Amino acid sequence: MKMATMRRTRDLTLPGISGTARLDRRVSRLIARLHEGDVAIIDVGDLDRATADSLVAAKVAAVVNCQPSISGRYPNLGPEVLIAAGIPLLDDVGRELFVEVKEGTRIRLDEDTLYNGETLLIRGTRQDSASVTASMAAARAGLSSHLQAFAASTQQHMQDEKELLLDGVGLPTVRTQFQGRHVLLVARNYDFKADIKALKHYIREFRPVLVGIDGGADVLREAGYRADLVIGDMDSMSDAALRESGEVVAHADRHGRLVGLARVQDLRIDPILFPTAGTCEDAAMLLANGGGARLIITVGIRATLEELLDAGRGDMASTVLTRLKVGGRLVDAKAAAQLYQSRISPLSLIALAAAALLAIAVVLVASTAGDSYLHILTDGLSQLVAWLRDLFS
Helix, strand or coil, X not given: CHHHHHHHHHHHHCCCEEEEXXXXXXXXXXXXXXXXXXXXXXXXXXXXXXXXXHXXXXXXXXXEEXXXXXXXXXXXXXXXHHHHCCCCEEECCCCCXXXXXXXXXXXXXXXXXXXXXXXXXXXCEEECXXXXXXXXXXXXXXXXXXXXXXXXXHHXXXXXXXXXXXXXXXXXXXXXXXXXXXXXXXXXXXXXXXXXXXXXXHHHHHCCEEEEECCHXXXXXXXXXXXXXXXXXXXXXXXXXXXXXXXXXXXXXXXCCXXXXXXXXXXCCCCEEEECCCCHHHHHHHHHHHCCCCEEEEECCCCCHHHHHHCCXXXXXXXXXXXXXXXXXXXXXXXXXXXXXXXXXXHHHHHXXXXXXXXXXXXXXXXXXXXXXXXXXXXXXXXHHHHHHHHHC
16 A cells, blocks of 8 residues: 555656556447546547547546547547547557556656656657647548548448348347337437437337447436347447346347357347448447337437548448438437427426416315315425426426
8 A cells, every 4th residue: 555655656746647557449348447537548540529528428637549540531520529628649659559558557648758657658649739620621621532432332331231221131030119119229429418318308208119229228227217128249338238128139240240249148148149231320220210110219329420420431331321221210319309398388387387276276265175275285386396397307
């Protein structure tokens, strides 16, 4: 204990930012191990916004990326998110860092250099607001060539998945009943916390089928819901989310290779296999659509052009084609929340409740036994206030 205290004191005398190193080539696994103040070491080319949001939520002290966070191929959003949150980003340090640094080592970032105590480990490119802005401008200038490459990727994906997209060949059979029901697909990506909160009353009234996609399974669990079905890589959600869900579908690549197979076997879970070249989000949309869902609402799933570009060329191609397949059944959570809120005016509810209370009060006052029922009116008013507070919370 004394040695740890002495080391922390020594860290404070050295310049820069110190923290415990956490590293993994798969960010989904890394996020689960991060604690506040850690230094996250990742190996992600063209850092996307969803990954950056997860790192910000983990409250890391700094991020060290073995690859360039902005390659210039397309305008990805992740570096801007980290810089805006005040998290230092050291870029393009090389993959040898995974050999030089062990999990749990206390390391220090000072300007563009990473240290273990006073020993220099590696140098990289320290990103800041100006460098990220300049790189993003250059990436946007070359966007036309990226869109041409996207068109080629779309054609290839259509060729690879034409039977699945056109005829539903390869869709697995599941127990979960989608036919004629609303389905809520939840991923742990863009604005998921605000979206799931905005749909609280919608979920209570319509009771949609709840589908957790990768980390979205834990989003549902943390919000107090039990997923009817979870789908994704089998190392991207917690053990509790896997055990508690009604049904587990494993997203494999088009050759049937599955990430995290050993893990689910250790948990004694026998998942349903869904091989597809698309993303986990695409697989969930196709599953709900193929099951005859009446409406599919997405939480934390890419919806805008910027978000689709942020996903990279391959993922963008599969997502665009999947959205075309699903068509008008697909609604983003923000639009669904607006539509649901506009169904009943809050002022109308208050006016209706006030009118009902007024009518009751008139009857009680006119009655000779009105005083004996006054406590009933008081209790009813208290319950109404509590109901309205819950309605608008």
